[in-house]
Amino acid sequence: MRKIISKSYNLEYNETKKVRLDSYLNEQLTDLTRSQLQKFIKEDNVLVNSQTVKKTGTKLTAGDKIIVNVPEEEPIKAIPENIPIDIIYEDKDVIVVNKPQGMVVHPAAGHPDKTLVNAILYHCKINDDDVIRPGIVHRIDKDTSGLLMIAKNDLAKQSLMKQLKEKSNLREYLAIVHGNFKEKTGKITAPLGRSKTDRKKQAVVENGRHAVTHFTVLEQFENYSLLKLKLETGRTHQIRVHLQYIGHPVAGDPLYGPKNTLSGNGQFLHAQTLGFVHPRTNEWMEFSIDPPKIFQDTLAQLRR
Incomplete structure (x- = not known):
């Protein structure tokens, strides 16, 4: 099933020292949570130099281009549950x-x-x-x-x-x-x-x-x-x-x-x-x- 992308972020890493992908994204994309970013990486929604990455600890080097695709969330609906109150x-x-x-x-x-x-x-x-x-x-x-x-x-x-x-x-x-x-x-x-x-x-x-x-x-x-x-x-x-x-x-x-x-x-x-x-x-x-x-x-x- 084709993924529906609600928005994308395009970043370029320009530091000389290597840094973990998840750490860099967590610092740059402050409107997303750490757990969301880790999930996006594991579900092939993060690309480094046009290639999907699976590992949150992937090291970035100078010149790397990163794309983070934010998939459209499935709508949440409250359903009745038999829970004592x-x-x-x-x-x-x-x-x-x-x-x-x-x-x-x-x-x-x-x-x-x-x-x-x-x-x-x-x-x-x-x-x-x-x-x-x-x-x-x-x-x-x-x-x-x-x-x-x-x-x-x-x-x-x-x-x-x-x-x-x-x-x-x-x-x-x-x-x-x-x-x-x-x-x-x-x-x-x-x-x-x-x-x-x-x-x-x-x-x-x-x-x-x-x-x-x-x-x-x-x-x-x-x-x-x-x-x-x-x-x-x-x-x-x-x-x-x-x-x-x-x-x-x-x-x-x-x-x-x-x-x-x-x-x-x-x-x-x-x-x-x-x-x-x-x-x-x-x-x-x-x-x-x-x-x-x-x-x-x-x-x-x-x-x-």
């Missing part, structure tokens, strides 16, 4: 779920199934034209646990999205973080965008998107603190990046935290409280859920 509230318009650590919210190229959306679609019908993110109005990271609201129809989706945009809903988190605080409360205002040094990360950057996080110190232990955090905006990795920025990264965070940290299933971050105006009844709805067992057990150890 913890439903906190449900009616004909909205569902509130307690997402466990380790579960991705919706399908994407790296994780096409076993997501929260797959589970929701098995549980009930979502009237939404979005085939990948039906009903999803906000997300929490894979290794963050806690409450998420999902719209079952367009009326609910438009209402919940408007509330998020107007910052009229309530989203509060619990986090165990590194270090102790002198202040009891604080407000972090710092613009966020993609890191210039690591495209997998977000960072505080000039001209980034406006982002505000409020925090309250609930307890302090030796080398760690328990915080309550309130989101004013909802940027990707916002809490994790903001806390790293002020020198108090979330414990267990594999992306933004130190290696010497608390052991667990990823970052100790939990979406504890969620509040919104019901799209149909205009009633204020508010839900809270305790953090997972590993979070509570770790807290008990720190208190001892």
